[in-house]
């Protein structure tokens with residue numbers, strides 16, 4: 001299973017160093033087949049060898065250049081980072097449109113990065129029965145056969161609300177996605193210690209992308225240990 005933690009705009013350089021130390025220690029005793037990925041804020045990237053995959057929440061599709069405030073591949077390389085989150089609804093809400101997400105996807109693919117591509121609909125869209133149509137649009141013109149692709153289904157109404165999507169709805173979307181791609185599929189949105197087991201038991205679910213419940217490293221470790 002994949003256990004990914006998106007720390008969003010939380011943790012400092014100092015606190016993430018402690019987080020990573022505790023996680024490294026704990027991972028010595030977990031199942032080898034699990035894949036653990038953490039996306040810290042970029043200011044907190046660590047340069048040392050880690051027992052988990054360190055990913056970036058954001059990057060700009062360039063190696064370097066005149067892109068004020070952005071992170072290029074050159075900066076990721078310095079920390080050995082080759083795992084990227086693309087399409088998170090919180091970045092889409094800040095204005096990342098399909099064109100930019102596609103450029104990020106293609107750049108990441110060109111450099112063999114592991115991509116976690118996020119998709120997910122608003123509650124209104126779900127109520128109108130338009131989820132599949134909407135997800136199809138979010139995945140349009142992306143190479144769903146890319147071998148280093150993971151897709152995370154994160155319905156917007158479940159992110160940060162404490163209310164995960166219903167199991168039957170997650171199951172229906174993951175089944176739909178699995179008909180389009182062989183990529184591993186994750187679920188994200190208010191995953192916590194009470195619901196993780198039922199979520200991981202869903203057919204086609206290859207893991208979870210956790211926000212709030214992973215901010216405390218002890219809680220994240222407990223989710224991984226199950």
Ligand code: 13P
Pocket residue numbers: 006088154158159160161162188189190191209210211212213
């Ligand atoms: P929460 O787990 O806080 O709902 O966040 C999920 C998320 O957005 C992970 O990318």
